[in-house]
Amino acid sequence: MIRTNSTQTVRFGHTELPPEQQEALRKARKYEWITIAFLAASTALVYAVLGNSQAMKAAWVEDLLSFLPPLSFLLAARVIRKRPSEDHPYGYHRAVGIAHVVAAVALTVMGAYLIVDSAIGLLSAEHPTIGGFNFFGQTIWLGWLMITAMVLTAGPPIWLGRVKMKLAEKLHDKVLYADADMNKADWMTAAAAAVGVAGIGLGWWWADYAAAILISGSILHDGIRNTRGAVSALMDKRAMTYDDDAPHPLARRLDAYLRGLPWTREARSRIRDEGHVFHVESFVVPAAGSMPSLEQLEQAREACIAMDWKVQDMVIVPVAELPSEFLPGPTTGGER
């Protein structure tokens, strides 16, 4: 393991992070705080001009919900530093997964609620009323202020989302990924709300509800997608890349390494993603039926752990035959 001579070593459980990941974690925390500061300003601004627009209300609720992923990331980043203890031998990494589920369920519930609320408004044909406000002695239509607020709050999240997306990849952090993904799509909410309000101005009262339904649909979509990802991660789905796009390539590398050792004939692993780090169980069939020495086993284990910082817990089990009941499917790497 690489030791840095910085003042304090950053850990995920008992894993010391390599300098690149330490730096990414530091940056991620910084940008999550920036996100929270931005959200505080934007929710206050949008609340001030909320008026009677359903689309603005939906956009505001989405802003409020956007607090959850950064908060859960920052909280989880604290909890997972704890080393494994007697009571928690696997460490505290699942804190990330739990934070993810909580945030995802909140999104789903609010999205569904807003869709119903907006649909009721649309069906009962309740015309949204937006009057004037006093702007230095002039009475100006409040809708202009709403559109301005939406245009102002549309830009920053795109930039924040891009920055955080890169960090999420380095840290293998799915909460950060989900957060970045939502930020990147956030401008659509703002644009939809602005279009809805502009529609009200043209006398198209329904434009507001249409925009609101679009926005709440996107909240619901985010919620369902995140809930699905978070729940299956907690159910020990096999380790995937940070964006859940493909099985994590590390699995293949581990198996290839173990299979390549002179004393093994066959090797396969199952890997669960604990949040940032992986717990690996590798089954190896020794060559010619002879048991490997303790030294060989220990060397192999340490080589695997050194391969990637994400390999935290590693167990090598010598077996006479690969246990197919533990290793369904043709290969660990999930090659298709």
Next chain:
Amino acid sequence: MRRCKVLFLLLAALLALAGCGTSYPADPEGTLDRVRGGTLRVGASPNRDWVRLPSGSGGAARVEGKEAELVQQFAERLGADIEWVTGTEQVLADELKHGGLDLVIGGLDDKTPWSTHAGLTRPYTESRDSRGSLHRHVMLVPLGENAFLLELDRFLLESGQA
């Protein structure tokens, strides 16, 4: 990114439309256009100094009070005649909701429970009751008639400054 372009084009188009349009915001039901040079149908619910119905005036021909005077000035500005309807807040709010009235007055404040039935103007003046609590006074307009509402808001702000 496709959706990005479509939405922004839509927004730009809407704003362009707004720029050329004679009236922005517009009324979905065209209240302001109908009232201008026509008839302003006002519901008045008696309330202390704000709206008074002189006794013996016989029916709803005459309404007095601070708010009644304001409404009269507003109607003059629009070149409209006033058709007064008197009744309880409940009856008037219900009538407003179903398009039977253009405006309801009655010394209402911004805490009025009728905000589900009607749009509220900006609070145009404040008063204190005998218990010392503050009331920010509003009038009721039909839901979503934003051009009419904005016209009334402008008038109330100007008359408040005068």
